[in-house]
Amino acid sequence: MKHPVDVHVGKRVRHRRWMLGMTQQQLAEKVGIKFQQIQKYETGMNRISASRLWDIADAMDVNIGFFFEGVDGEEAAETMMEHAGGDIMADREAIELVRSYNAIPEEQRKRLFDLARVLSA
Structure with missing residues (x-):
């Protein structure tokens, strides 16, 4: 079963990657893993270890805290997004x-x- 925090962090990885115009393959190469693993991280299917998250943050030039922004109010944010027509960053x-x-x-x-x-x- 996916944990909501893993899903949230995975979405933040995907959003940051998209904002940078980076492919899953490019990120995977920078981190030293296969792109399929990036796919699993982005969907929350696999948890990202602390050291791997550190590497991802470094590769995307962002503070690790970026991936956790909004996690406290996630339920409220999801409800607002549903009423607004979905996840705008998707x-x-x-x-x-x-x-x-x-x-x-x-x-x-x-x-x-x-x-x-x-x-x-």
């Missing part, structure tokens, strides 16, 4: 939008964010 278009947004220089990004906030109101 949408490839949303991932591409985030990548593009992060590539914009900071001052322009702030203005774009302000514009988006006004348009969505």
Whole structure:
């Protein structure tokens, strides 16, 4: 049986990998494992050991805490996502939008964010 924390951490690995535009194969090569193992981690089928999570975080240039963000309020977040139409970060278009947004220089990004906030109101 999958543990909810393993599933959450696996989703965060997948989201970070997508945000970086990295394939499972590329991540696996950086970590020194087979891509099938990355697949199992991302679905929560296999638990990620502490040392392996350390290697994954290093390969994706992120703090280990990133993988646990939101785990405390997971049930509430899942309920909100269901009402909002699902997991937005599972949408490839949303991932591409985030990548593009992060590539914009900071001052322009702030203005774009302000514009988006006004348009969505």
